[in-house]
Amino acid sequence: MSGPSAPSAIRVVVVDDHQIVRDGLVALLHALDGIEVVGSAADGREALHVVGEAAPDVVVMDIQMPELDGIEATRFITGRQPGTRVVMLTMNEDDETVLAAIRAGASGYLLKGSGAEEVHNAVRAAAAGGMVFGATLAGRVASYFAGAAAPATPAGRGADDPFPDLTDRERTVLDMLAAGRSNDAIAAELYVSSKTVRNTVSTIYAKLHAAGRAEAIVKAREAGYGRG
Numbered sequence: 001m002s003g004p005s006a007p008s009a010i011r012v013v014v015v016d017d018h019q020i021v022r023d024g025l026v027a028l029l030h031a032l033d034g035i036e037v038v039g040s041a042a043d044g045r046e047a048l049h050v051v052g053e054a055a056p057d058v059v060v061m062d063i064q065m066p067e068l069d070g071i072e073a074t075r076f077i078t079g080r081q082p083g084t085r086v087v088m089l090t091m092n093e094d095d096e097t098v099l100a101a102i103r104a105g106a107s108g109y110l111l112k113g114s115g116a117e118e119v120h121n122a123v124r125a126a127a128a129g130g131m132v133f134g135a136t137l138a139g140r141v142a143s144y145f146a147g148a149a150a151p152a153t154p155a156g157r158g159a160d161d162p163f164p165d166l167t168d169r170e171r172t173v174l175d176m177l178a179a180g181r182s183n184d185a186i187a188a189e190l191y192v193s194s195k196t197v198r199n200t201v202s203t204i205y206a207k208l209h210a211a212g213r214a215e216a217i218v219k220a221r222e223a224g225y226g227r228g
Helices: 019-030 044-054 070-080 094-105 116-127 135-148 168-178 182-191 194-208 213-223
Strands: 009-014 034-042 058-061 085-090 108-111
Touching: 009 019, 009 044, 009 116, 019 034, 019 116, 034 044, 044 058, 044 070, 058 070, 058 116, 070 085, 070 094, 085 116, 094 108, 094 194, 108 116, 168 213, 182 194, 182 213, 194 213
Parallel strands: 009 034, 009 058, 058 085, 085 108
Antiparallel strands: none
C-alpha cells in the first residue's frame, strides 16, 4: 500500500516591472520548499494574461508599474479568479495605498526588503486563505479593520434597541445578513473566515430566538437593519 501523497506545491506568479527585482524574487521563491513559480510578468496588463493562463494559487504583485498598476491588476484578478490570492510586495507603505490594495482584494502586503522567511510565510498563509501583513504594517491594518467593522447605525437603534445582547461585531454581521449578503460575502468584506461568520450567525440566531436565517432577517429588517 502506498503512503500518503506529498502536498502539492503552491503555484506562484511573480509580477514586477524591474527585471532585476523580478528575477531575484523568482530565484528566491524557487529556493523555498513547497513553492513552484509558474510564471512572471513585467506589468499589470501582462499579469492578467499570465495569471489567466497559469491559474496560480498566489500572485506576488508589485504596485507601481506601467500599463496597469498592481492595485487595478489585483482588482481584475480577484474578480475574475477568486481562487487566486494576491500578496503585494512593494516599497510603498502609505496608508492610502495599503488600504486601496486591501479593498482591491489583496490577501497580504509586504515591504520590499522582507526576508525570505517572511515572504515564504506570506505566500503560504495566502494560499491557505489567510491574510498577512508585514510587522510594520500590522498595527495600522488592524486599526483599519476595527474601524471597518463598526456598523452603520440602523433605524431604531438606541436605548430601545430590540437586540441589546448583540455585540458590535454581531450587529455588523446582522446588518449585512439583513441586506441579503451570503456568509461568504460577509466573510470577504470583514476579512474573516467563513467559519467565523457561520459561528457568529449561529450566535445571532440564538440571541434573536430565531429558528433560522429567514426569521432572523425578518426580525432584523423590522428593527431597521439591512437598509444602509
